Amino acid sequence: MSNQRERAQQRVEEIAALPVYRDRNLALLTDLYQLTMMYGHFKAGRHEQRVVFDLFYRKNPCGNGYVIAAGLEQVVWYLHQLQFSVDDLAYLRSLDMFSEDFLEYLRDFRFRGDVYAVPEGTVVFPNEPLLRIEGAIAEVQLIESALLAFINHQSLIATKSRRIVEAAQTNVKHPGSAVIEMGLRRAQNADAAVFGTRAAFIGGCVATSNVLAAKSYDIPVAGTQGHSWIQSFPTELEAFEAYRAAFPENTVLLVDTYDVLRSGVPNAIRVGLAMKEAGQSLKGIRIDSGDLAYLSKRSRQMLNAAGLADVQIIASSDLDEYTIRDLLTQGAEIDSFGVGTRLITSTDCPALGCVYKLVAQQFGDRLEPRIKISENPNKVTNPGKKKVLRLYVDGAAVADLIALADEQYDPSEPLELFHPIHTYKRKVVQNYEIEELLVPVFIGGDLVYELPSLRSIQARVEHQLSAFSSEIRRHLNPHEYHVDLSQPLWDLKQRLLHQWRRSAQS
Structure with a gap:
């Protein structure tokens, strides 16, 4: 003892x-x-x-x-x-x-x-x-109030996370689809963000965008770039090329800043082909707005036609277990999901009680x-x-x-x-x-x-x-x-x- x-x-x-x-x-x-x-x-x-x-x-x-x-x-x-x-x-x-x-x-x-x-x-x-x-x-x-606050919050977020993870696991086209927690900016405060990330990992998320939580709990950290990165360059292609130069081993490109199918994906394909020729590989693209089912399917077709079938498609944009299930029912070509607001706040049920x-x-x-x-x-x-x-x-x-x-x-x-x-x-x-x-x-x-x-x-x-x-x-x-x-x-x-x-x- x-x-x-x-x-x-x-x-x-x-x-x-x-x-x-x-x-x-x-x-x-x-x-x-x-x-x-x-x-x-x-x-x-x-x-x-x-x-x-x-x-x-x-x-x-x-x-x-x-x-x-x-x-x-x-x-x-x-x-x-x-x-x-x-x-x-x-x-x-x-x-x-x-x-x-x-x-x-x-x-x-x-x-x-x-x-x-x-x-x-x-x-x-x-x-x-x-x-x-x-x-x-x-x-x-x-100790009543503190204990209730700790158990209520993390049990709620772990449960909500599990629902979302299980929805993603119904992905027939892409078995083993992962969920990345991305809720830091939408959590009610810093503690809710960090401990919410911890609870989300308990529920089955594989990574987080929250660096402090990642450091504190040894959770894999993940992230690409925001729309402001793309906007800060003269052209979308230049933004993509600059990001590739900075992160050649982990290039994931955000393709919905201007137009997913007429600009974002074509420019990502240009970068992907250049990387392939250089012996590198484009890891993925991320779509953060629009009709995710339609855009993911069209993007998959375009990537495959260009010989980039290994490039993954990541979806974000106010996702939860219901939207993920709907997307997969519609045949969405999504390899993994970035989930933020509706996970970290458990939007449809914000308190366990x-x-x-x-x-x-x-x-x-x-x-x-x-x-x-x-x-x-x-x-x-x-x-x-x-x-x-x-x-x-x-x-x-x-x-x-x-x-x-x-x-x-x-x-x-x-x-x-x-x-x-x-x-x-x-x-x-x-x-x-x-x-x-x-x-x-x-x-x-x-x-x-x-x-x-x-x-x-x-x-x-x-x-x-x-x-x-x-x-x-x-x-x-x-x-x-x-x-x-x-x-x-x-x-x-x-x-x-x-x-x-x-x-x-x-």
Whole structure:
């Protein structure tokens, strides 16, 4: 265990040295009501009371059948370095809301709780805890907003990226079509751009135009030239020739500055033929506007007729999974796709909507379950300290089971599962294997989880998805994957609901 902790510590220190993390203090990255609740608990002398919170989401984004969990690295870094600086305390003092003894408490504040989380790259579903946090109520309350921001954003972008990548992979004419993330200039800010790029790579993008993200996460970087490069030369051909001279080993030419078919492609062919004669090769052309299906097909014909069949065609221009699928349905001759705005902002679904709910609280020697009641059945929380079990039969994921943390299951015994709301929907699973999705990350404030590399997270996505049926993975009206409650958890939930009803009526 000590060696594991040493490796975990070394890894998080490597990550903390990255430009996106270095010399940053995010202790005040919280909503004011987290601090006011902390203060209230402190003044009431209950700030050390132990609680359990779950972080989960209620609805899959973008009409998808699942979510790809991402953002845990940022959570680990944040909790590992979390402390209030002198400037932070001075600012809080200036608000004239908090007493000096509370500010002294914050001066020595460190995260000392337990965190269990699903590893990044895990396929997850609504209502499953992505993080389970246990610790003193003051510290667990403080970190709510930051954790939600990290997990919400990167999980959303990883999922959106995966949808786009899978759309590109339906390219029959050009199998293995790649997606390049190009959203830096359209992201909501610099952090959204860098961490969005990271999430996009988790989802399956092969490269990025974002140099800072590429450096930070060892992601392949890609880019050609903009329209201003072409415009800055007397002629388009001169611009192409100058770019070839600068990058003879990686010449990709933007052909839509003036006229794709009457100017851009013919000039690219001239450069391509000259390069061929010189023993070089034109790598590709990029089309960034117009009717991409028509222009790509005509461009392919022109390139092939000129003996340049190996020149690739790259398409960009407000692409997403829907436009890519439409283009491929129309027979577009596109080898790879540059995707920006609609990926980095997840335009059609700009928020995942994770929530952070109290599920257990210590009273005396007992950890008592807590439940949030709502008139909306989907918002009634699952009480108690829980775990998530994934059941496999012959390597295929058949159901997930949300169970109480102390429950034990014997895979050699048949297990009856039932829908948590429509309980008449039942099935029996036999001869199954169990994967426990939540793994320990922090224990007593000590980091025990060695953060994986980005490429291993990307590989986990592929491995995870391979266990799910195509009906669950499809983009339009996907089949609902079974996520059930264990019988003890369901019974507990019903008991708490009945207790509340009786108390409300008395």
